[in-house]
Amino acid sequence: KHLTKLMSVNQAIYWDKRSMSIILPGGIFLLLSQVKWTDHRMRQLDGERSYLKDNFEFVASRLLQADWQTGLAETEEEKKRIVDYLLDSSSFDEGHVVLEKLESLQKLVSHPGDLDAKQVFDYWIGRGLGLTPSGDDCITGICAALSALEGTDQTFRQQLKSYLVEHGRTRTTHIALEYLLYATENKFHSHLLELCYVMDKPRGTEFLHALEEMKKM
Numbered sequence: 001k002h003l004t005k006l007m008s009v010n011q012a013i014y015w016d017k018r019s020m021s022i023i024l025p026g027g028i029f030l031l032l033s034q035v036k037w038t039d040h041r042m043r044q045l046d047g048e049r050s051y052l053k054d055n056f057e058f059v060a061s062r063l064l065q066a067d068w069q070t071g072l073a074e075t076e077e078e079k080k081r082i083v084d085y086l087l088d089s090s091s092f093d094e095g096h097v098v099l100e101k102l103e104s105l106q107k108l109v110s111h112p113g114d115l116d117a118k119q120v121f122d123y124w125i126g127r128g129l130g131l132t133p134s135g136d137d138c139i140t141g142i143c144a145a146l147s148a149l150e151g152t153d154q155t156f157r158q159q160l161k162s163y164l165v166e167h168g169r170t171r172t173t174h175i176a177l178e179y180l181l182y183a184t185e186n187k188f189h190s191h192l193l194e195l196c197y198v199m200d201k202p203r204g205t206e207f208l209h210a211l212e213e214m215k216k217m
Contacts, residue, residue: 003028040187042147047200055199059211060087068215071134072098109142112155121163125180126172136176141192143183148196157184191217 006026014023020033060083062068073079078098084091085099089106093099101123108120127135139160146152161184168177182188188196191213198207 038190040182040190040193042144042186042188042193042196044150045148045196045200049200051200051202055203055207057087058203062211062215071128071130072138105138105142108159109146109156110153112153112159117159118163118167121160121167122171125163125168126176131173132176132179133172136172136180140179140183140188143180143186144188144192144196147186147188148199160184189217 003024006028007024011025013025015021016023019029020031022030022032024030063070063083064080070079070082073082078096081091081093081096082098082102085093085102089103092103101120104115104120105124108115108117121139124135124139126133128137132140143157143160146154146157160180164177164180164184168180172180179189191210195210195214198210201207
């Protein structure tokens with residue numbers, strides 16, 4: 001409470017590597033030399049791939065529940081169409097803008113040389129409300145999946161990083177940009193790590209807990 005009273009918007013705050021401290025205005029130091037550092041790098045999934053599809057479908061069914069808000073859909077009907085597409089891309093509807101953009105995003109992941117990456121990212125990066133817009137969250141999730149699944153092409157992440165370096169500051173929030181840049185380096189929020197690590201394992205209490213924590217986000 002004391003710190004928040006001393007801080008205001010747009011103040012310059014610095015990190016001093018030598019003293020391991022955050023330096024705030026007014027000569028205030030937050031010493032971090034004794035903190036416990038955590039590892040946010042995604043490990044390769046080591047469970048059964050057969051569980052992935054089943055758990056993915058379970059998550060999709062939860063998304064259809066009224067109290068789940070993805071930020072990508074504006075109506076219940078649109079949300080249902082998006083979930084149907086995620087479960088079966090053959091349900092693609094050419095007249096639906098969001099589905100067309102999802103189709104382009106999927107193609108950029110699977111065939112990165114066939115599409116203009118900037119055009120695809122221009123639609124998704126910064127799309128939606130909040131400190132981390134929904135479009136950015138969607139891209140972060142894709143990066144997590146690519147990191148977790150051994151043998152996948154990492155061209156998408158490389159294209160994303162180039163885009164963010166050149167255009168990120170003008171496309172999305174500062175916080176979302178940091179999350180995305182970390183995602184290109186295989187580093188993710190603990191809730192996303194927790195969910196990924198249970199996706200290829202039998203569904204139990206750990207899975208349901210991870211899903212509930214993600215929902216809170």
